[in-house]
Amino acid sequence: MSAVNIPAIPDLGQLTDEITIFAGPCSVESPEQFEEVAECVASLGLTWIRGGAFKPRTNPHSFQGLGEEGLKIMKAVGEKHGLLTLTEVMDTAHCELVHSYVDGLQVGARNFQNFSLLKKIGQVTAESKKMVLYKRGLSGSMSEWLAATDYITDCGNDNVVLCERGIRTFETATRFTLDIAAVPVIHKQSLHPICIDVSHPAGQRDLVPSLAKAAVAAGADSLMIEVHPNPPAALSDGPQQLTPAQFVQLVDELRVLAAALGKRIV
Ligand code: PEP
Ligand code: MN
Numbered sequence: 001m002s003a004v005n006i007p008a009i010p011d012l013g014q015l016t017d018e019i020t021i022f023a024g025p026c027s028v029e030s031p032e033q034f035e036e037v038a039e040c041v042a043s044l045g046l047t048w049i050r051g052g053a054f055k056p057r058t059n060p061h062s063f064q065g066l067g068e069e070g071l072k073i074m075k076a077v078g079e080k081h082g083l084l085t086l087t088e089v090m091d092t093a094h095c096e097l098v099h100s101y102v103d104g105l106q107v108g109a110r111n112f113q114n115f116s117l118l119k120k121i122g123q124v125t126a127e128s129k130k131m132v133l134y135k136r137g138l139s140g141s142m143s144e145w146l147a148a149t150d151y152i153t154d155c156g157n158d159n160v161v162l163c164e165r166g167i168r169t170f171e172t173a174t175r176f177t178l179d180i181a182a183v184p185v186i187h188k189q190s191l192h193p194i195c196i197d198v199s200h201p202a203g204q205r206d207l208v209p210s211l212a213k214a215a216v217a218a219g220a221d222s223l224m225i226e227v228h229p230n231p232p233a234a235l236s237d238g239p240q241q242l243t244p245a246q247f248v249q250l251v252d253e254l255r256v257l258a259a260a261l262g263k264r265i266v
Contacts, residue, residue, distance in 0.1 A: 017262055018263065018266045019222060019263050019265050020222040021225060022225070025228045026051075027051065027053075027070075037244065039081070042083055048085070048104070049074075054094060056110045062236065074102060084103040086103065086106055089106065091117070099128070102130075109138055109140075112136060112148070113137060118151035122153065122155025122156065133163050134160055134162055146189060165200045178211055180218050194220055200237075204239055208240065212250060216258055225247065251265060
């Protein structure tokens with residue numbers, strides 16, 4: 001057998017032993033709705049809550065989000081429960097506004113190659129170093145993703161978490177095809193943590209637990225999971241959102257899996 005010299009590959013993604021969960025409703029709909037999810041998230045001892053205030057909807061007649069009103073709800077409820085808040089910013093014109101209300105700024109899949117937005121978010125967060133969660137586009141390659149990350153980091157903020165949220169393929173059984181290989185590839189090619197959004201690729205809530213377990217097993221640094229107090233009444237993404245009870249059960253199961261890997265869920 002010929003000797004092959006394979007260099008050791010440092011596991012750069014294993015930055016900490018923590019797996020951060022970004023849980024919360026797809027859209028912030030009312031103070032009561034967000035409060036109910038926050039109570040659940042805080043009772044589990046988690047750190048972050050997510051929610052959409054500016055929503056990128058395919059159809060302009062669909063619910064577009066509460067805008068600044070939604071940001072106010074997030075800030076008040078987040079502070080009340082000691083939770084950090086994460087929300088999407090869709091427009092360069094809203095970057096300062098969003099930055100003034102929340103702890104983390106999300107770039108959605110549909111803005112994957114909106115380079116002006118990436119630069120503006122990098123500029124707005126350059127001093128605060130607030131986390132930027134940068135989602136992969138529906139048809140974005142990993143090399144395009146890593147290249148464009150520099151639009152943010154070159155402005156002075158390295159605090160970027162990359163988020164795989166499923167890509168478009170020929171498959172229609174799921175909403176998007178979750179590319180779990182993003183975990184090892186990003187760990188090999190980048191120093192940024194990798195988050196797996198398990199809700200948007202699933203499209204249906206019964207698939208969410210399996211995808212979440214797969215993400216933890218694959219070594220993801222973080223998960224995004226949508227949770228709504230009453231999913232059938234949700235104003236966006238109802239079919240894929242977990243109820244608080246389902247989320248509690250899933251976090252219990254993920255904690256066992258994480259512990260087996262020497263990690264903990266936060
Ligand atoms: C979301 O996180 O609610 C969202 C709209 O995600 P994506 O950009 O991945 O579709
Ligand atoms: Mn959603």
